[in-house]
Amino acid sequence: MSIVRCEELSRYYYQGAENAIEVRALDQVDLQIEPGEFVSIAGPSGSGKSTLLNMLGALDQPTSGKIWIQDELLNGLNKTELADLRLRRLGFVFQSYNLIPVLSARENVEFVLQLQGVGAAPRKARADSMLERVGLGELTDRRPAEMSGGQQQRVAIARALASEPDLLLADEPSANLDSQTTADLMNLLTELNRSLGTTIVMVTHDTEVMHYAERQIKMRDGKIVN
Ligand SMILES: Nc1ncnc2c1ncn2[C@@H]1O[C@H](COP(=O)(O)OP(=O)(O)OP(=O)(O)O)[C@@H](O)[C@H]1O
Numbered sequence: 462m463s464i465v466r467c468e469e470l471s472r473y474y475y476q477g478a479e480n481a482i483e484v485r486a487l488d489q490v491d492l493q494i495e496p497g498e499f500v501s502i503a504g505p506s507g508s509g510k511s512t513l514l515n516m517l518g519a520l521d522q523p524t525s526g527k528i529w530i531q532d533e534l535l536n537g538l539n540k541t542e543l544a545d546l547r548l549r550r551l552g553f554v555f556q557s558y559n560l561i562p563v564l565s566a567r568e569n570v571e572f573v574l575q576l577q578g579v580g581a582a583p584r585k586a587r588a589d590s591m592l593e594r595v596g597l598g599e600l601t602d603r604r605p606a607e608m609s610g611g612q613q614q615r616v617a618i619a620r621a622l623a624s625e626p627d628l629l630l631a632d633e634p635s636a637n638l639d640s641q642t643t644a645d646l647m648n649l650l651t652e653l654n655r656s657l658g659t660t661i662v663m664v665t666h667d668t669e670v671m672h673y674a675e676r677q678i679k680m681r682d683g684k685i686v687n
């Protein structure tokens with residue numbers, strides 16, 4: 462079973478006076494991603510990369526077309542069911558980290574596990590072991606403001622992976638990082654993809670970064686153009 466399947470997936474936006482301008486952010490996209498793949502999505506600004514990723518993450522609804530995550534047809538799910546699917550099966554890493562400022566690294570990672578109903582002791586153990594894994598074993602009690610950008614991004618990755626998602630979605634995860642930290646982060650993602658088998662879909666416009674993925678998808682004007 463594919464982990465993701467899109468069939469003629471489209472997302473149109475309407476802009477300008479009286480919404481007269483139709484923008485085909487995503488235009489009849491067919492896509493299939495298999496379990497364990499590491500896929501990058503590249504393409505010019507405005508080509509629809511984030512729109513596609515948000516669709517795969519059940520964060521946005523298509524204008525038309527179908528999308529499945531594993532056996533689940535997203536079109537048929539209500540808001541609560543979509544939120545539950547996101548919580549149980551998906552992990553997200555964004556360019557802006559989105560950590561909770563008043564929580565320590567450990568508490569940030571524990572937060573999602575708490576939402577999933579994981580008890581206090583296993584929660585702490587899993588948070589600590591995931592932070593160790595991303596090289597932050599010494600910094601578990603630090604708050605985001607006390608860490609570098611690369612360290613914060615690694616907390617975000619630990620948080621996304623602690624719940625053992627089937628699919629990790631990352632939108633420009635290295636956008637705010639220097640080249641050495643970017644290389645470290647990509648090696649980490651590659652290692653986690655291999656050892657945990659987590660499927661990764663990563664948006665990037667950095668040509669060096671996209672080659673860490675084993676399959677590269679290119680987008681232009683809302684279409685996949687490989
Ligand atoms: N909420 C919105 N309302 C109207 N138009 C939007 C909205 N979000 C995106 N668009 C339009 O859809 C198109 C695709 O946008 P998208 O954000 O997917 O591009 P992108 O490839 O991620 O670009 P970037 O590399 O700059 O992040 C663009 O033309 C954009 O202006």
Ligand SMILES: [Mg+2]
Nearest residue numbers: 510511512632
């Ligand atoms: Mg984008």
